Amino acid sequence: MATGNGTLAGKVVIITGGGTGLGKAMALLMAKEGADIVVAARRVNAIEQTAREVKDMGRRALAIPTDVTDSQQVNSMVERTIAEIGGIDILVNNAGIVRGQVPKPLWELSDEEWHLGINTNLSGAFYCCRAVMKHFVDQGHGKIINIASGNGMRGSRGDYMYGTAKAGVINLSRVLAITFAQNNIQVNCIAPGFVDVRHMQPEPPTSEVTRTAKFIPVGRFGVPNDIGHLGLFLASEASDYITGGLFPNDGGGLAGGVTPTGYAPVIEMEED
Amino acid sequence: MGSNEFSLSGKTALVAGDSKYWSKYAGAALAEAGADVAIAARNTKRLEEAAEEVRHQGQKAITIPTDTTDASQVQKMVEQVVAEFGRIDILVNASDLLFARPFLEVSEGEWRRVLDTNLTSAFHCCQAVGKQMIEQKKGRIINLLSGLAERGVENFSAYCVSMGGVLQLTRALDIEWAKHGITVNAIGTGWMSEVEKTGAPQEELLMKYMPLKRYGHPREMGPLLVYLASDTTDFFSGQFLYVDGAVMSHL
Numbered sequence: 001m002a003t004g005n006g007t008l009a010g011k012v013v014i015i016t017g018g019g020t021g022l023g024k025a026m027a028l029l030m031a032k033e034g035a036d037i038v039v040a041a042r043r044v045n046a047i048e049q050t051a052r053e054v055k056d057m058g059r060r061a062l063a064i065p066t067d068v069t070d071s072q073q074v075n076s077m078v079e080r081t082i083a084e085i086g087g088i089d090i091l092v093n094n095a096g097i098v099r100g101q102v103p104k105p106l107w108e109l110s111d112e113e114w115h116l117g118i119n120t121n122l123s124g125a126f127y128c129c130r131a132v133m134k135h136f137v138d139q140g141h142g143k144i145i146n147i148a149s150g151n152g153m154r155g156s157r158g159d160y161m162y163g164t165a166k167a168g169v170i171n172l173s174r175v176l177a178i179t180f181a182q183n184n185i186q187v188n189c190i191a192p193g194f195v196d197v198r199h200m201q202p203e204p205p206t207s208e209v210t211r212t213a214k215f216i217p218v219g220r221f222g223v224p225n226d227i228g229h230l231g232l233f234l235a236s237e238a239s240d241y242i243t244g245g246l247f248p249n250d251g252g253g254l255a256g257g258v259t260p261t262g263y264a265p266v267i268e269m270e271e272d
Numbered sequence: 273m274g275s276n277e278f279s280l281s282g283k284t285a286l287v288a289g290d291s292k293y294w295s296k297y298a299g300a301a302l303a304e305a306g307a308d309v310a311i312a313a314r315n316t317k318r319l320e321e322a323a324e325e326v327r328h329q330g331q332k333a334i335t336i337p338t339d340t341t342d343a344s345q346v347q348k349m350v351e352q353v354v355a356e357f358g359r360i361d362i363l364v365n366a367s368d369l370l371f372a373r374p375f376l377e378v379s380e381g382e383w384r385r386v387l388d389t390n391l392t393s394a395f396h397c398c399q400a401v402g403k404q405m406i407e408q409k410k411g412r413i414i415n416l417l418s419g420l421a422e423r424g425v426e427n428f429s430a431y432c433v434s435m436g437g438v439l440q441l442t443r444a445l446d447i448e449w450a451k452h453g454i455t456v457n458a459i460g461t462g463w464m465s466e467v468e469k470t471g472a473p474q475e476e477l478l479m480k481y482m483p484l485k486r487y488g489h490p491r492e493m494g495p496l497l498v499y500l501a502s503d504t505t506d507f508f509s510g511q512f513l514y515v516d517g518a519v520m521s522h523l
């Protein structure tokens with residue numbers, strides 16, 4: 001992938017949370033493939049920086065400050081995209097708090113903390129899907145890529161809102177895929193594993209990350225483009241017959257997960 | 273599982289296949305719930321131990337020395353159970369030959385033996401017992417597997433494939449035989465041991481990784497087996513359920 005041959009030439013992509021990390025990596029990869037990019041997130045400086053880098057590549061870009069937990073702001077963002085860029089072909093729901101929750105006993109979690117976690121990671125994706133879907137149906141095509149997490153497929157100690165919301169994102173993707181399959185709209189879901197968004201190239205694990213990296217079969221954290229290339233695939237026409245799919249991208253973590261890395265006994269067959 | 277809802281009183285079960293634990297613990301659990309139990313395997317010492325457990329629960333036990341990798345022996349096994357018990361309500365496929373070696377070093381003989389023991393045995397037993405269950409218009413098939421039916425562990429390639437094969441057999445037969453009143457389910461056990469594990473570095477490494485920080489005891493599989501074998505599960509089929517101390521749930 002990332003052939004530079006304009007896989008997404010003429011396409012308009014909205015990426016939420018597109019100012020940093022995975023979202024920014026996907027914005028730049030898709031721009032490189034010819035797409036015009038709308039980045040929508042709360043941090044104005046970050047999304048404007050991404051938009052500048054996209055424009056430097058010769059594409060159109062819009063940075064629209066958006067809090068995805070506010071459906072009014074989401075609707076305005078989509079309307080502005082249509083008004084100023086002229087359409088939407090692909091939506092990437094990437095906004096979310098990566099385990100932003102304060103570790104505390106369950107009984108001390110407030111309603112507000114619960115709703116914030118669910119709203120940011122699940123309701124925001126729903127609002128964005130809802131805001132683009134009529135447009136997708138009317139134009140007869142569209143693609144949605146939802147960024148979930150391995151935390152939405154398995155449990156992680158004390159991870160109440162993030163993992164639960166991401167599990168919701170996974171099934172929201174399936175429901176939308178089934179509901180709009182005959183409208184030529186593809187909805188797929190990526191479940192990243194541990195991604196180090198600070199580095200664009202794989203780094204040797206530092207002591208701080210060694211403990212976690214040890215449980216990743218490939219022995220390293222993911223980098224943003226590991227996920228970005230999958231996003232690009234799902235945004236391209238290569239995925240036109242793929243919908244309702246769940247794509248873990250996790251260095252092999254979910255394939256195992258019943259033993260730590262390094263557990264590799266030799267067990268002879270019992271003779272009787 | 274003393275409740276009447278889950279009683280297996282008046283039912284007959286067949287636990288077939290060689291394994292370290294299941295003849296004994298599956299047999300004991302089914303008998304405790306009220307079933308008479310036939311136990312078939314090659315290992316005669318384990319057969320006798322298992323029969324002892326069944327009789328200890330006050331139920332009838334028969335032992336049938338059988339190599340379940342051999343279709344003709346399986347056919348005779350089924351004929352003998354039907355001759356003595358009259359019917360087979362519950363089939364437990366219990367073959368579990370554990371084996372682990374780096375993939376490049378696995379010989380063809382080892383590969384075939386693991387697949388024959390763990391997978392082909394289930395094929396033979398389901399086919400031979402299935403005919404009987406179709407005539408009865410009812411039956412319960414429960415395949416005892418490992419979580420490795422769905423996950424990989426280094427060096428366990430042949431074992432993982434054999435378990436995954438039986439899991440898919442479970443799903444395929446569930447669809448094919450639903451119309452005959454036969455339910456087909458599988459239980460995925462986690463890391464099991466009859467004795468408390470301590471000491472060995474590989475075991476310590478593994479135990480630290482387990483949510484409950486301990487191995488399961490094979491008797492902890494029993495209640496789920498009884499549930500799946502009971503009359504309460506007519507509408508419950510094609511499923512793979514774990515008894516694993518949450519090891520399959522965590523990230």
